[in-house]
Amino acid sequence: APIMSLDRVGKVFANGVAALSNFTLDVSTGELVSLLGPSGCGKSTVLRLMAGLMAPTTGRVFWPGSRIQDHRHEIGFVFQEPTLMPWADVADNVWMPLRLRGVSRKKASERIEECLSLVGLEGFADAYPRELSGGMKMRVSLARALVLKPRLLLMDEPFGALDEITRFRLNDDLLRLKRDLGATIVFVTHSIFESVSLSDRVIVMSPRPGTVAAEIRIDATPE
Numbered sequence: 622a623p624i625m626s627l628d629r630v631g632k633v634f635a636n637g638v639a640a641l642s643n644f645t646l647d648v649s650t651g652e653l654v655s656l657l658g659p660s661g662c663g664k665s666t667v668l669r670l671m672a673g674l675m676a677p678t679t680g681r682v683f684w685p686g687s688r689i690q691d692h693r694h695e696i697g698f699v700f701q702e703p704t705l706m707p708w709a710d711v712a713d714n715v716w717m718p719l720r721l722r723g724v725s726r727k728k729a730s731e732r733i734e735e736c737l738s739l740v741g742l743e744g745f746a747d748a749y750p751r752e753l754s755g756g757m758k759m760r761v762s763l764a765r766a767l768v769l770k771p772r773l774l775l776m777d778e779p780f781g782a783l784d785e786i787t788r789f790r791l792n793d794d795l796l797r798l799k800r801d802l803g804a805t806i807v808f809v810t811h812s813i814f815e816s817v818s819l820s821d822r823v824i825v826m827s828p829r830p831g832t833v834a835a836e837i838r839i840d841a842t843p844e
């Protein structure tokens with residue numbers, strides 16, 4: 622069953638740029654979908670619409686059966702830049718979404734540990750962002766996105782700034798997360814290799830004006 626649907630969505634920004642036009646996509650529960658396409662083709666716009674961070678100009682974005690507003694906390698978002706709080710240690714950074722929902726540090730500690738171990742950061746709870754490599758910062762960012770147990774994980778070119786080896790390791794972790802958590806993941810990438818090797822489905826977008834150019838279903842995800 623679809624967890625998220627975009628139905629003939631169009632997005633025109635205030636400056637007149639048409640970022641998307643007649644864009645339709647159903648994301649099924651447990652699916653890993655990648656959005657592939659040249660810079661400016663509307664990939665980030667699709668993710669921001671899915672996250673409810675902005676409204677479509679035409680068409681509909683919805684969780685079948687309910688209102689997107691009721692599900693904001695069920696969506697985890699990983700940005701291209703890790704955007705960690707530099708003054709807070711790793712555990713406190715991961716705590717943030719729970720803290721905003723009124724959960725004390727003490728009550729959150731077990732969940733924080735769980736998420737750190739999910740992303741392979743056991744033992745780094747007390748470290749500060751400045752002490753971490755780019756790949757580790759990205760892991761913290763991922764742990765933070767997972768802390769509320771999102772049903773849908775959205776990632777905007779999460780590994781774009783990382784070296785190939787770190788990228789490769791994180792790709793492995795992503796497949797493990799998908800398998801272990803049954804997570805539904807939509808991610809943006811510029812890498813054809815990454816999208817084909819990781820995804821159940823690749824959505825190829827055409828540059829103008831942000832439509833689906835092709836859709837590729839991948840039968841077996843390599844283990």
Ligand code: ADP
Binds near residue numbers: 634661662663666
């Ligand atoms: P991609 O993620 O594929 O690089 P984006 O979704 O970021 O593409 O952008 C699609 C198009 O919309 C681009 O032409 C971009 O400049 C434009 N755009 C994105 N966000 C805004 C905005 N807030 N205001 C105006 N134009 C925007």
Ligand code: ADP
Binds near residue numbers: 636665701
């Ligand atoms: P990405 O490289 O991840 O696709 P962008 O550089 O396209 O991201 O966009 C970064 C931010 O700038 C976004 O918040 C987007 O809304 C905004 N933005 C992008 N293009 C424009 C634009 N032409 N006018 C105004 N804001 C824009």
